[in-house]
Amino acid sequence: MLRIQNLTKVYPNGTQALKDVSFEVKDGEFLVVIGLSGSGKSTLLRCINRLIDPTEGKITWDDIDITAAPPAELRRIRRQIGMVFQQFNLVKRSSVMTNVMNGRLGYANPWLSLLGIWPPTDKQRAVKALERVGIADKASSRADALSGGQQQRVGIARALMQEPRLVLADEPVASLDPVLSHSILHYLEQLNKEGMTVICSLHFLDLVHRYATRVIALKDGIKVFEGLPAEIDRAKFKEIYGEEAQEVRATTVEASA
Amino acid sequence: MKESEPARRSPLLAGALSALLPGLGHVSLRQWYRGVAILLSFLVLTGIVAWYAEPLISWDSSIYPLLAFLAWFKFGGFWYLAPAGMWLWNIWDAASLAGCGRTRTILIPLLFGMMAAYGIGWQLVEVDFSAASLDRAMAIIRPMLYPDMVEERRELNRMWTYVSVPCSATETPPQARREEDGKVASATPDCAKLSEALTVSVSGMWPDTDTIVWWETAIGDDKPLGGNENAPLIVRTDATGSLTVVIHVPSTVMIAQPDPSLMLQHRVYFDQYRPLGGYQITSNGGFVLKGMMESVTMALMATTLSILLAIPISFLAARNLMGGNPFTLFIYVITRTILNFVRSIEALILAIVFVIIVGLGPFAGVMALAVHSVVALAKLYSEVIEGIDPGPIEAVKATGANWLQVARYGVIPQIVPPFTAFTIYRWDINVRMSIIIGMVGGGGIGQYLIQWIQINEMGAVGAAFIAIAVVVITLDYLSAKVRERLV
Amino acid sequence: MKKLSHLKRMVLSALVIAALVYLYSVSYRVTNMDFVRLVKDAYKAREFVSAFLHPDLFTRDTETVTITTTFPIPCDSAPISEPVESGPRLVTSVPCAGEKERFILEGFDMAPSTEIAVRWHFPDGRVFTILRTTTDADGHFSAEVEARAIAASAGGVASAIEVDTYIPISGLKPSQAMKDVTREIFVTIFMALFSTTIATIIAAPLSFLAASNITKRGPLGTSVYYITRSFFNIMRSYDPLVMATVFAFWLGYGPFAGTMALTVVTVASLGKLFSEAVESIDPGPIEALQASGANRMQVVRFAVIPQIVPDFVSFIVYHWDINVRISTIIGFVGGGGIGYYLSEKINSMVGYNQAATAIWAIVIVVWVLDFLSAEVRKKLT
Structure with a gap:
């Protein structure tokens, strides 16, 4: 159970990214966060694993206070939280295998890992993770030799290496075309069905309807909606996205993977 | 995985082949690239070591072969360990490749190569940190921190008197007393031996002012009187403008005097300075400015000359213009070869040749810079010409323009901005080069700089360093700005 | 109105032309241009040129x-x-x-x-x-x-x-000249190798101090950033030969002085290039590794270093190439290497054939290294 209470974030330049946001995420949920660009979705996700330190508020996860964790404790928490990024955030000049192994750094011996020495079990785990996302044959390619969809799969494999209980996905499909979007979200859905909690920010409403078990919406840093995906009708949509907005359908093609 | 793969070749055979000739085992396993690379690096490494190590001369003539071997090993033979290590690795690698299809890390031969390169290089470069005396460095740097560039404008108030050194047995010394403009300077006694004490006094000077007392020998050498004969003696005058001080005749004032008993007239000076307000450029500062101007104008003239010559040459060196028939292609190849050849001769070497022809001075420097710039610019220009986009030319032609109009509106707009950018870039480089070209007699600030260093005028060197940094950084900045606009 | 601006432009261009004419006339006088002498005394170079075509190679x-x-x-x-x-x-x-x-x-x-x-x-x-x-x-x-x-x-x-x-x-x-030149060429290459190596060891950590994305935080960081930056920019403006004069005065003539002078200038220019490479790294992977619970050292090792190493290596190879060129001439001002041999032979007036051997050796070495460094850099990018 992840509990977020009165979360507020003000950046040093004065931008108020989050205003008093509170909600709860039960284990096994697929929570989707929606909202316009700049509405605070990324800040919210990054506050959960404290890549960004919130200004006020409290985040507790199974009675552990994330917001108060000292650095060593924080790293132990972070290694149980996988994260997938919009821009994939791979080390482009390193091989796919190295990028996947990077997900295991939080568990590895800090000194041996600096020399690039990994336990054999970790290597097997990496091969399995790559097989799971269907790109085991690319293990020795450089990351920048892969297409966008493949790079995001590497990103998911890297998150899988952490054996996470919670996956944060920050616009995981915003840089991909609709077909690939379904394929990536399909992997996240599978992980969710295996028991991982997924918190994912998304742009396209049809994807929200298809994958989310629950939705919250942010507007200018304020939570303006919390409920089931089916509850978002045209009126709600206009409220969240503004009067000008038009709903765009990503695609109706089902994921093949 | 490797266990399941059967050994395709005998590791023994591959190892033996590689032992015979490094890389041969790899070649036999169809690893062409690796084999040739191993052979080449082995040959280079062995070559360097063999060239560096002393030959084993006394091997069979010595009665103690072991001692001879140890001596040889110490004086360079040691480095044979590097190719030996690489040879062993190469056998291991070939055997491993044949046996289980896996190559071994190239880190090992790399380590051997680096060991030899850095070990031998260390000795060739004559690294000697004991020469890096910090005291000497400070003695060089400290005066550089007080650049001899500008000074306070000030007025000098000077008075002096004769003193005879040494006392003569036969002659009476002239009285050590002088009057001038109401100032009186005197010394008692009138004559003295080396290192003997003298009481000197002066009156009628500016009151309450620091006064430098110093000694001028009979042949005009300056000697300080303070400290251990190595620092200026500074005494303050009283409210009436007088001072009296005991000095010792410096022990070195009779150097270069053939007859030590001959009484000669030395002088004791009293100098006072008073600021006049404002600053002025020192004489060395003037030379810095003159040299800097010379350097910059050298670069300007060289660049201008080189543009005039480089443009026609660049057309000869452009493949798209000259590739048409075998004759022009021949000219193109010749031009390119000459350009490439001259480009690899540094302007400094060219400067020496021009100094032989036209003598020392900026003209030699200009010519050297010009020749070097011609080849460098011609190459860049020709690349611009080769990169001309045929599209606009076609478009201008399509409007019915004649040949001249095509050149004016289709070609020139394409080549002028990059030409200008390259030229400015070249001028920038030429300014840097003109600074160093003076060091071999090409005029400009380098010429002064190297002279000042030779006579230990580090204050002036400091001034030159500041001038160089200011000019180079400014021009760097300006040329970057201009090129940014053009490209 | 239009006429006025036309007039203004004409006056302006007249002024620019006048300034240029003045500049060139001053330059012409200052530099003692004397083409007549160049042509008239060209014969003086004949001996040198003919020697150049007959280098002293074998005996x-x-x-x-x-x-x-x-x-x-x-x-x-x-x-x-x-x-x-x-x-x-x-x-x-x-x-x-x-x-x-x-x-x-x-x-x-x-x-x-x-x-x-x-x-x-x-x-x-x-x-x-x-x-x-x-x-x-x-x-x-x-x-x-x-x-x-x-x-x-x-x-x-x-x-x-x-x-x-x-x-x-x-x-x-091989003649004595060929043996000497071979030795001096090796010295020259090793001078470049050493100066580049030492400069890399010093410049790599310094470059992080001059990278705005790493250092420019808080007043202390900002001042460290500007100090390192200015140090790089000022030191870079000196040609290694200028530095070498001072170092030769300090350490005595020889390859050591030349190497140290080269090192100082190379630290500055490598430092600047390195810091630019550090500034251009992608922050994404750093964030990703932090999110997976990696510690600071691990982030540097797996997210920063893989991004900068290829650029660093490319700059190092490029500078080694430049340094070989410079060490061929640094001997002219007391820095050792082939330049010293060359200047000695030219100044002796009877060693032109030996000087020619040295120049040919320089040309060959510069060509070979140019080629090699271009190949290596092509592979890296």
């Missing part, structure tokens, strides 16, 4: 064989020599001659196509070289010789004409 061991004939001046001052009929021999057109008369000296059956030196051997033992030439394919030569007064007989003994034949007894082998 042979030779054995000197001397044949001789006496030649009385004037005729009755001493007995004339018996003519020799076979074997290597010298034949004069007249057996003796008066002062200032000219005669033909011929040699027969000598070693073919061999260098020879012809000289007088005076009665008092002194020698005077007349000429140096080469025999033809039949082992024959001929030369016109003047019977000089200085070669007159003394005390009934006639002067002799001697001819030295330098017969090669070994194959071609």
Whole structure:
């Protein structure tokens, strides 16, 4: 159970990214966060694993206070939280295998890992993770030799290496075309069905309807909606996205993977 | 995985082949690239070591072969360990490749190569940190921190008197007393031996002012009187403008005097300075400015000359213009070869040749810079010409323009901005080069700089360093700005 | 209104032209341009250029064989020599001659196509070289010789004409110049290697201080950033040769001074390039690794270093290439290496052939390294 209470974030330049946001995420949920660009979705996700330190508020996860964790404790928490990024955030000049192994750094011996020495079990785990996302044959390619969809799969494999209980996905499909979007979200859905909690920010409403078990919406840093995906009708949509907005359908093609 | 793969070749055979000739085992396993690379690096490494190590001369003539071997090993033979290590690795690698299809890390031969390169290089470069005396460095740097560039404008108030050194047995010394403009300077006694004490006094000077007392020998050498004969003696005058001080005749004032008993007239000076307000450029500062101007104008003239010559040459060196028939292609190849050849001769070497022809001075420097710039610019220009986009030319032609109009509106707009950018870039480089070209007699600030260093005028060197940094950084900045606009 | 701006432009361009004319006239005077002299004295470079085309590369061991004939001046001052009929021999057109008369000296059956030196051997033992030439394919030569007064007989003994034949007894082998140049070239390459290595070790950590994305935080960080930046920019503005003058004054002439001077300048320019590479790294992977619970060292090792190493290596190779070029000339100001050898040979005025060997060696090394460094950098990007 992840509990977020009165979360507020003000950046040093004065931008108020989050205003008093509170909600709860039960284990096994697929929570989707929606909202316009700049509405605070990324800040919210990054506050959960404290890549960004919130200004006020409290985040507790199974009675552990994330917001108060000292650095060593924080790293132990972070290694149980996988994260997938919009821009994939791979080390482009390193091989796919190295990028996947990077997900295991939080568990590895800090000194041996600096020399690039990994336990054999970790290597097997990496091969399995790559097989799971269907790109085991690319293990020795450089990351920048892969297409966008493949790079995001590497990103998911890297998150899988952490054996996470919670996956944060920050616009995981915003840089991909609709077909690939379904394929990536399909992997996240599978992980969710295996028991991982997924918190994912998304742009396209049809994807929200298809994958989310629950939705919250942010507007200018304020939570303006919390409920089931089916509850978002045209009126709600206009409220969240503004009067000008038009709903765009990503695609109706089902994921093949 | 490797266990399941059967050994395709005998590791023994591959190892033996590689032992015979490094890389041969790899070649036999169809690893062409690796084999040739191993052979080449082995040959280079062995070559360097063999060239560096002393030959084993006394091997069979010595009665103690072991001692001879140890001596040889110490004086360079040691480095044979590097190719030996690489040879062993190469056998291991070939055997491993044949046996289980896996190559071994190239880190090992790399380590051997680096060991030899850095070990031998260390000795060739004559690294000697004991020469890096910090005291000497400070003695060089400290005066550089007080650049001899500008000074306070000030007025000098000077008075002096004769003193005879040494006392003569036969002659009476002239009285050590002088009057001038109401100032009186005197010394008692009138004559003295080396290192003997003298009481000197002066009156009628500016009151309450620091006064430098110093000694001028009979042949005009300056000697300080303070400290251990190595620092200026500074005494303050009283409210009436007088001072009296005991000095010792410096022990070195009779150097270069053939007859030590001959009484000669030395002088004791009293100098006072008073600021006049404002600053002025020192004489060395003037030379810095003159040299800097010379350097910059050298670069300007060289660049201008080189543009005039480089443009026609660049057309000869452009493949798209000259590739048409075998004759022009021949000219193109010749031009390119000459350009490439001259480009690899540094302007400094060219400067020496021009100094032989036209003598020392900026003209030699200009010519050297010009020749070097011609080849460098011609190459860049020709690349611009080769990169001309045929599209606009076609478009201008399509409007019915004649040949001249095509050149004016289709070609020139394409080549002028990059030409200008390259030229400015070249001028920038030429300014840097003109600074160093003076060091071999090409005029400009380098010429002064190297002279000042030779006579230990580090204050002036400091001034030159500041001038160089200011000019180079400014021009760097300006040329970057201009090129940014053009490209 | 339009006319006014037109006028303004005309005045402006007139001013620019006037300024340029002034600038060029000053430059012309300051630089003592004298093309007449350049053309007139071009012959002075002939010796140098011809030496340049004949670098001193190989030499042979030779054995000197001397044949001789006496030649009385004037005729009755001493007995004339018996003519020799076979074997290597010298034949004069007249057996003796008066002062200032000219005669033909011929040699027969000598070693073919061999260098020879012809000289007088005076009665008092002194020698005077007349000429140096080469025999033809039949082992024959001929030369016109003047019977000089200085070669007159003394005390009934006639002067002799001697001819030295330098017969090669070994194959071609590298000359001393070639050996020296090889050594100095190695020294030069190692100077570049050392300075680049030391500079890399110093510049790599320093460059992080000059990278705005790493250092420019808080007043302390910002001032460290600007101090490092200015240090790089100022040091970069000095040519290594300028630095070398000071270092040679400090450390004494030799490759060590040159290496240290090169190192200082290379630290500055590598530092600047490195810091730009650090500034351009993608922050994404750093964020991703932090999110997975990696510690600071692990983030540097797995997210920062893989991003910058290829750029760093490319810059290092590029600078090594530049440093080899500079170390070929740094010897001119006391920095050691091939430049010192070259300047010594040129200044001695008789070592032009040896200087040519050095220049050819420089050209070859610069070409080879240019090629290699371009290949390596192509592979890296």
